[in-house]
Amino acid sequence: MAAQHGTRVMTVLGPAGVGKTTLVEALAGLEGQAAKREESGPLGIYRFSYLDDPWIALDAPGAVDLAQTALDALQFSDIALVVVPPDPEQAVLAAPAIRMVEDAAIPAVLFINRIRESEARLSDLVAALQHFSNLPLLVRQVPVREGDEVVGAVDLISERAWRYRPGEPSALVEVPAEVREREEQARSELLETLADFDDTLLEQLIEDKAPPSDALYALCAKVLREDRAFPVLFGAAAEHHGLNRLMKALRHEAPEVAETRAHRLNEAARAGIIHAHHEKHLGKVALLRALKGVLKTGDMVGGVKLGQMMPVAGSGTLAELPEGAVAKLVKTEALSTGAAYDEKGEVTLAHPVPVLAPQARATIHAKNAKDEVRLGEALQKLASDDRSLKVGHDEAEGALMIEGQGDLHFRRVAEMLEKDFGIGVDLGTSRPSYRETVARAVDKHYRHKKQTGGAGQFADIKFKLNPAPRGSGFHFEETIHGGAVPRQYIPSVEAGMKEGLERGPLGFPVIDVALTLYDGQHHPVDSSDMAFKIAGMMGVREAVKEAGSVLLEPIYEVAFIVPDSFTGALNPRIAQLHGQVLGFERDAEHEGWEILKAELPGRALDALVGEIRGATQGTGRFVAEFDRFQEVYGRDADNILKEMAAE
Ligand SMILES: Nc1nc2c(ncn2[C@@H]2O[C@H](COP(=O)(O)OP(=O)(O)O)[C@@H](O)[C@H]2O)c(=O)[nH]1
Ligand SMILES: [Mg+2]
Secondary structure (H helix, E strand, C coil): CCCCCCEEEEEECCCCCCCCHHHHHHHHCCCCCEEEEEEEEEEEEEEEECCCEEEEEEEEECCHHHHCCCCCCCCCCCCEEEECCCCCCHHHHHHHHHHHHHHHHEEEEECCCCCCHCCCCCHHHHHHCCCCCCEEEECCCCEEEEECCCEEEEEEEEEEEEEECCCCCEEECCHHHHHHHHHHHHHHHHHHHHHHHCCHHHHHHHHCCCHHHHHHHHHHHHHCCCCEEEEEECEECCECHHHHHHHHHHHHCCCHHHHHHHCCCCCCCEEEEEEEEECCEEEEEEEEEEEECCCCCCCCCCCCCCCCCCCCCCCCCCCCCCCCCEEEEEECCCCCCCEEEECEEEECCCCCCCCCCCCCCEEEECCCHHHHHHHHHHHHHHEEEECCCCEECCCCEEEEEEEEEEHHHHHHHHHHHHHHHHHCCEEEECCCEEEEEEEEEHHHHEEEEECCCCCCCEEEEEEEEEEECCCCCCCEECCCCCCCCHHHHHHHHHHHHHHHHCCCCCCEEEEEEEEEEEECCCCCCCHHHHHHHHHHHHHHHHHHHHHEEEEEEEEEEEEEEHHHHHHHHHHHHHHCCCCEEEEEEECCCCCCCEEEEEEEEEEHHHHHHHHHHHCCCCCCCCEEEEEEEECCCHHHHHCCCHHHHCC
């Protein structure tokens, strides 16, 4: 049989431990062949065929810390397979995957795994999943039970029943009498939902005519591909139950790359980078998908000539890559994860997957000081492969800082630096940036005078130091008359004052002060730019001390994005972290989610990732944005200063 379809790509996603890897292995081996598999970072890549159709399956990591890899895999896939646990109580664990699928606007099939042991009613589980889904769920099968066990399934469109057999394809059997009533009920629900999308079917239902199966299958395929409903199938990956049914559904219903390109990407896109990672001797290894036409070595993609392409989970090189297929590409520094390219450059995507906001920060030092520069470069490379990793600078420590998704993410970064770049690193705690300001106004007279041997130094200034409103930063003006401080020296006074404010008595930059230079004296020989700069610097330092320092801490506006059942659990934790809840609302873009807004001090940020994951079984996330600096007084201020001093 010749292949009827080009290579299609599916991403398999869902919570950790739900059975994704087991499922992909089983699907890839359905026809008896050994699974061809390799890895790109945390992404498992499988190449296999089913009924002669070529497939690539991407086994996305379930860990929340690595969620960007799952999102990136979705970007250039044709279809998503969301694996869900068979317990309604645990349906919420699948909510982040459903959310990702909705963000990527990708057609998705929900697969309920471990159905054999499931005692829950399918309808309860579907209701729990529906709570987290924007699109209607199309239940396509009902289980056949014997005692506590699910031993088979009835397909609701063909109305045929299958009995699972250990180690063999399921057997076609009569629909058991005790299932018939449930089957009919579920079938009419399925047809009613489908009729919302199709007038012909609606008429048939009204006129009580039996719609033909092939028309129903075609309608299912259409609503899936148009991203208007999620079909629900079930089975047991470990026992290979329900897997042929699943693969056949995917075979008939998953879109081809041309449709993916047109609907979700960009008609001009020639190739997309699914994922990339670094290897010690190869440099960057990118997983590239041909999105439009055949790609050959030497073709232009994103303004660079395509180098050697290698098959996924194979050996040798590929002379050409058919449309839809996936290959590995080495030394492709110019091409980045998540991006699509035409001949000349990057193209915009109709539905780009989100880039995850940082959930945690850490300082990072090379174990060997001479690696510090290479460390910066290596981190930049890792960040170009992984968009959820950001490289910055920690103000308090004067060190490199990474922002990412949590401890697991950071440990992986450290491992890759060691293994692929030969740089050993230590991770540390990144601290919030504090500021200070002045409590009172001060009128200050400062004279800088030095007489050592030859030319002396002389500068004399009078100025007012005033507290200024929050957010105003540094403000300088002068009201000098009659050249008491000659014009040319005034900028030096200002520069000196700025420098003097870089570190206040508490050890932090001094902000929100207004300075007015109103008088002074100079000397025709001994005055100089330098003398006035020193006067400005020393003068302002003394003035700040006299005015009294007030500690300012950074305040962040934090949006917590959580399944709605967890909003209540989050509230007390925010209070414990010295935060203030501002309110919450439904997430307008995702059914079943809420967005809770709060203000939290910078010192709470490090604890946030643990708190939100603890309160939401790992499903919640947050986006923190710096808002302002705010005064801290009393014991709070003392504690912060004590802690900073201790470190
Ligand atoms: N009983 C049963 N166990 C399963 C099934 N699918 C997966 N498992 C087991 O669940 C565990 C986690 O599976 P795995 O595929 O690694 O989950 P992943 O983290 O989603 O990739 C493994 O011990 C599997 O053997 C299933 O259908 N039935
Ligand atoms: Mg796995």
